[in-house]
Amino acid sequence: MHINVLDQFRSGDSPIHRLDPRVKLVGALAFILAAALTPDGAWLAFAALFVLWLALVLMSDVPPGLLLRRGLVALPFAAAAVTVLFTLPGNALVTIQMPFFGWQLTISDAGLVRFVTILLKSGVSVLMATLLAATTTFPDLLRAMRGIGIPKVLVGTIAFMYRYIFVLADEVLTMLRAREARSAVGPGGQKAGGTVFWRARIVGGMVGSLFVRSLARSERVYQAMASRGYAGELRWLGKPHSQPMDIVWLVVMLVVLLLIQLWARLAV
Amino acid sequence: MLYSILRSPVAAPEQLHIPDGFLSAPVAILAWIVTIAFIVVAVRRASREFDERLVPLMGVLAAFIFAAQAFNFPVAGGTSGHFLGGALAAILLGPWPALLVMAAVIGLQGLIFQDGGLLAMGANIFVMGIVTVWTGYFVYQGLQRFNRYAAGFVAGWLSVVLAAVVTAFMLALSGTSSLGVVLTAMAGVHMLIGVGEGLITAGALALVKAALPGMFGEQVTGRKSDATTVLAGGVVLALVVGIVAVFFASPSPDGLERVAEDKGFIEAAQAAPFEIIPDYVFPGVSNEALAGVIAVVLGTLLLFAVGYGIARTLRRRNQRLVEAPVTLE
Numbered sequence: 126m127h128i129n130v131l132d133q134f135r136s137g138d139s140p141i142h143r144l145d146p147r148v149k150l151v152g153a154l155a156f157i158l159a160a161a162l163t164p165d166g167a168w169l170a171f172a173a174l175f176v177l178w179l180a181l182v183l184m185s186d187v188p189p190g191l192l193l194r195r196g197l198v199a200l201p202f203a204a205a206a207v208t209v210l211f212t213l214p215g216n217a218l219v220t221i222q223m224p225f226f227g228w229q230l231t232i233s234d235a236g237l238v239r240f241v242t243i244l245l246k247s248g249v250s251v252l253m254a255t256l257l258a259a260t261t262t263f264p265d266l267l268r269a270m271r272g273i274g275i276p277k278v279l280v281g282t283i284a285f286m287y288r289y290i291f292v293l294a295d296e297v298l299t300m301l302r303a304r305e306a307r308s309a310v311g312p313g314g315q316k317a318g319g320t321v322f323w324r325a326r327i328v329g330g331m332v333g334s335l336f337v338r339s340l341a342r343s344e345r346v347y348q349a350m351a352s353r354g355y356a357g358e359l360r361w362l363g364k365p366h367s368q369p370m371d372i373v374w375l376v377v378m379l380v381v382l383l384l385i386q387l388w389a390r391l392a393v
Numbered sequence: 394m395l396y397s398i399l400r401s402p403v404a405a406p407e408q409l410h411i412p413d414g415f416l417s418a419p420v421a422i423l424a425w426i427v428t429i430a431f432i433v434v435a436v437r438r439a440s441r442e443f444d445e446r447l448v449p450l451m452g453v454l455a456a457f458i459f460a461a462q463a464f465n466f467p468v469a470g471g472t473s474g475h476f477l478g479g480a481l482a483a484i485l486l487g488p489w490p491a492l493l494v495m496a497a498v499i500g501l502q503g504l505i506f507q508d509g510g511l512l513a514m515g516a517n518i519f520v521m522g523i524v525t526v527w528t529g530y531f532v533y534q535g536l537q538r539f540n541r542y543a544a545g546f547v548a549g550w551l552s553v554v555l556a557a558v559v560t561a562f563m564l565a566l567s568g569t570s571s572l573g574v575v576l577t578a579m580a581g582v583h584m585l586i587g588v589g590e591g592l593i594t595a596g597a598l599a600l601v602k603a604a605l606p607g608m609f610g611e612q613v614t615g616r617k618s619d620a621t622t623v624l625a626g627g628v629v630l631a632l633v634v635g636i637v638a639v640f641f642a643s644p645s646p647d648g649l650e651r652v653a654e655d656k657g658f659i660e661a662a663q664a665a666p667f668e669i670i671p672d673y674v675f676p677g678v679s680n681e682a683l684a685g686v687i688a689v690v691l692g693t694l695l696l697f698a699v700g701y702g703i704a705r706t707l708r709r710r711n712q713r714l715v716e717a718p719v720t721l722e
Contacts, residue, residue, distance in 0.1 A: 157512045161418040198507045199412030205570050206415060212571035243569055247414025247510075254413070254507050266504060276436045278447060282497045285452020286459065287505075293453075293460035301464070325589055329596015332461045332476060336454075336485065336597060337604045343453035347446050357445030 141185035141260045145371035146269035152378045153257040157250040159382040163389050166238045170389035171245040177381060178252050185260050192259060196252045206243045210236040263287055268361060281359045285346075293339065300331050409477070409560050410502065410517055413510030417567040423690050424563070425515030427632065430694055431523055431625065432496055435489040438621070443490075451490060455497040458482060462498075464593075479521055480529025480552040481594045484545065485601065488530045488622055495522030516563055524559050525552040527629045529594075530622075541602075542595040549594030550587035555633070557583035562636055631693045 141149075156174070163170045182189045215235030261269070270280045304327065347355075416424075439447055458478040478498075482491035496518050502508040509517045529552040536544035557579040565572035 154511055157413050157510065158418065160414065161416070161421065161512055195507065199414070199510075202410075202412050202415060205564055205575060208571045208574040209569065212574070239568070243414055245414075247412050250413030250510055250512070251507050254503070254511055258505055258507065263505075276432070278436045278440055278451070279432065279493060279497060279500075281448035282451040282455055282493060283501055285449060286455035286497050286501060289453050289456035290459050290501075293456045294463065297460045297463050322592060325592030326596040326599075328464050328476070329593040329598075330600045331464055332481070332593055333597035333600025334604070335461055336457055336481075336601060339453050339457035340605075343450045346453060347449040350449060351445070355445065357448075359448065 137186055137260065139184060139186045139260070141181060141256075144374055145367050146261050146265035147272035147367070148371045148375045148378075149257055149261055150266070150269040150273060152375060153253050155379055155382055156253045159386055160246045160250050160253075162386060163242075163246065165242045167242075167389040168245075170385050171242075171249060173385045173388070174249045175252075177385075178249060178256065182256055185256065187256070187259050192252060192255045195255045195259075196248065199247050199251045202247070203244055206240055209239045209243070212236065213239055264361070277359070284359065289339075289342070289346075292342075293335065296335060296338065300335070304331070409520055409556055410499075410509030411513045411520075411560065411563070412507075413512050415510075415567065415569045416513050416516055416563060417569075418512070419687070420563055420567045421512045421516055423687065424513075424519045427690060427694065428496075428515040428518045428523065430698075431492060432518075434621065434625070435492045435496075438489045439493055451493050451497065454482070454486065454490075455494045455501075458494055458498050459501070476593050477521060477525060477553060477556075477590055479525025479556070480533070480545075480549045480590070481597055483526040483530035483552075484533045484548060484594070484598065488526050488625070491526045491530070492522050495526060498522075516560075520556045520560050520563075523629060524556045524633065527626045528552040528555050531626050542599060545595040545598040546591035548591070550584075550591035553587035553590045554580060554583050559633060559636075566636075628693055632690060635690075635693060 156177070160171075160174055163174070179189065182192060210232050211230050213233050213236035215233030217231045218234050218237060219232045221230045221232070258266075267280055267284050270283070271277065439451070443450060461478055462476055464476055479491065479495055482494050485491075486494065499509060499514060499517050499521055503511055503514045503517065529548040532551050533544045533548040536547055558576065561570070561572070561576040561579040564570040564575050
């Protein structure tokens with residue numbers, strides 16, 4: 126598996142791609158915080174956030190459809206919020222007669238507003254995170270993390286992890302193929318082999334063996350690095366450079382977000 | 394196929410990764426504060442223990458957890474059992490390195506795969522990297538004298554169930570779900586899913602014992618639990634119990650929702666355009682549940698800071714005693 130599987134659009138060339146990664150990370154975080162702070166039912170504010178996102182996407186040359194599709198990731202989690210439809214006190218809108226026990230579920234107007242708000246918050250936040258991931262190369266993202274003060278050890282760990290995910294994913298694929306060749310999945314995807322407990326134990330064995338291999342691999346990696354002069358310090362070529370334009374971008378972004386917040390509170 | 398292997402945890406309905414938008418800002422920020430406190434301690438300790446080996450070791454093991462989460466096994470009715478890994482990491486590595494590994498996994502999942510939010514990442518690390526790790530660690534330490542595999546099973550099972558319970562409380566505190574429903578659903582589903590986690594944890598321990606008999610029963614560090622680890626376990630317990638207790642002790646369990654009703658969203662918004670937090674006033678809090686939780690969290694953290702300071706001072710003194718030069722005269 127190649128490390129570039131995920132890096133399709135990250136090395137593009139656009140005003141957004143060229144931005145200082147720290148500005149992008151802080152800007153995206155501010156955007157998501159602003160979405161979280163937007164009051165329930167401030168539809169126009171969410172529309173404004175979406176337009177802001179869309180403007181950035183259009184500047185970035187990344188196809189919006191792709192981002193929108195990826196943005197659906199969080200949708201299954203919406204199930205967790207369904208209950209507010211029924212439990213939030215408010216004026217009854219619809220009453221659903223449940224097919225059993227004669228139960229009734231009443232959707233309140235406040236509940237509906239809250240539910241849709243949660244979906245919108247989640248939607249714009251995920252879209253912004255997707256845009257960040259789609260326009261920032263991984264080394265840039267690491268630099269940005271260092272730039273906002275995440276400990277060196279943690280950033281280094283994430284850097285190594287990203288490198289070895291692909292190696293270990295290959296090992297996982299091999300092991301899954303071996304298991305399927307021997308039992309576990311029958312023709313047409315039906316389960317085969319022993320009981321659930323047996324299957325879980327097999328997976329336990331696979332996880333354990335992956336751990337043993339990973340441990341051995343980390344030792345080899347360390348020795349290879351040590352023999353090339355590694356002394357506990359990860360070095361990056363080039364320093365992140367903040368140009369005046371980057372600061373302008375950040376300030377504009379923050380001001381726009383602030384204006385949207387004020388507008389949501391005062392005018393809407 | 395390759396993509397689906399990398400992404401498969403995402404498709405799992407039982408996942409605990411909370412996306413952005415589902416936690417209210419105060420809950421998400423409080424969780425970040427707790428998580429940052431733990432990570433700071435973990436980074437210090439791990440750097441001391443491993444020196445320059447730390448980054449390659451943690452990095453590859455984080456990749457291991459990430460890849461291991463892709464393993465699944467068919468259960469019934471088209472669902473499949475998955476693996477979270479917090480308890481296993483804690484048993485094999487010790488809690489502090491396990492926390493770093495899990496934080497790296499959750500960080501990457503959020504940043505690259507949008508699996509779990511960025512603002513919600515603090516909460517996600519707290520649930521999957523702190524609650525699971527300390528639960529798994531202490532349950533295993535407590536039970537291993539009876540039977541290691543049974544201990545591993547219970548550690549894995551309980552870590553997932555407790556993580557689900559904490560997630561349910563966070564969602565309820567945020568006003569995203571009603572506590573009764575989400576608690577029943579999350580705890581119920583994860584009592585089943587936890588069986589898979591427990592079995593995989595026990596199975597993995599069995600294989601590690603067979604393959605690396607030397608290191609079995611030890612953590613990679615070879616250290617036993619020390620005062621700070623126990624203290625941190627106490628903090629986790631205090632936080633969880635505190636949040637639960639405050640929630641139930643509050644006169645209005647679904648506090649956020651009542652406040653929302655009393656004030657009305659739009660009116661509240663118009664009345665207080667400059668408040669940081671829209672639906673409830675922060676210092677003169679009208680929502681008692683949230684106020685209580687904030688108090689519990691801040692108090693516990695303060696306690697933790699004091700305890701950690703004392704532990705450090707004591708250790709320094711011990712070290713000085715040990716290292717005191719012996720003069721022959």
